[in-house]
Amino acid sequence: MPRFAHIFEAAADTLNAYYQAVAEVNIDSLMGLWIDEEFVSFICANGAHLHGLSNIRAGLTTQIEANPVSIEPLDIRVYDSLGTVVYAIVEAHRPVDPAAVPDLVFTTYVMVHERGEWRIAHIHASRMPDDAAAQFSAKLRHGQGALH
Structure with missing residues (x-):
């Protein structure tokens, strides 16, 4: 096995830490996952464009405190290469209220390897249109695989 194979697995740890911090509404943990550069950006599922660490912090604080998921x-x-990992993920964003219907969201995470750790450089999330969400859900129910 190539020596760097373990490095890419560690990017998944950053992604899992992101999910955990969102669920816990822990803004400090969330922000600790971003690369320490002002070029970072986050396009939110609601269409908001956040650029820079301070804007991302403010936007995430407003969003996840108002609507925890x-x-x-x-x-x-x-998709990985030396120093960069890109995740393209279909996610269910589940509200705290168990009776609420989750939103299906397409999310792309761009992570870079910085000082021995994987950090988030960019997130782009888009709410899945209702017709695509229905097709996706039907395929999952019938065991056909999500995107096949």
């Missing part, structure tokens, strides 16, 4: 990855595609 847990995020469940349903289909994950990983």
Whole structure:
């Protein structure tokens, strides 16, 4: 096995830490996962464009404190190269209220290897249109695989 194979597995730890911090509404933990650069960006599922660490912190604080969710990855595609990992994921964003219907969201995470750790450089989330969500859900129910 190549020596760097374990490095890419560690990027998944950063993604899991992101999901955990969102579920716990822990802004400090969330922000600790981002690369320490002002070029970072986050396009939110609601359409908001957040650029820079302070804007991302403010936007995430407003969003997840007002509407806490847990995020469940349903289909994950990983593209990696030396120093960069890109995740393309279909996620269910589940509200705290168990009776509420989760939103299905397409999310892309761009992570870079910085000082021995994987950090988030960019997130782009888009709410899945209702017709696509219905097709995706039907395929999952029938065991056909999410995106096949």
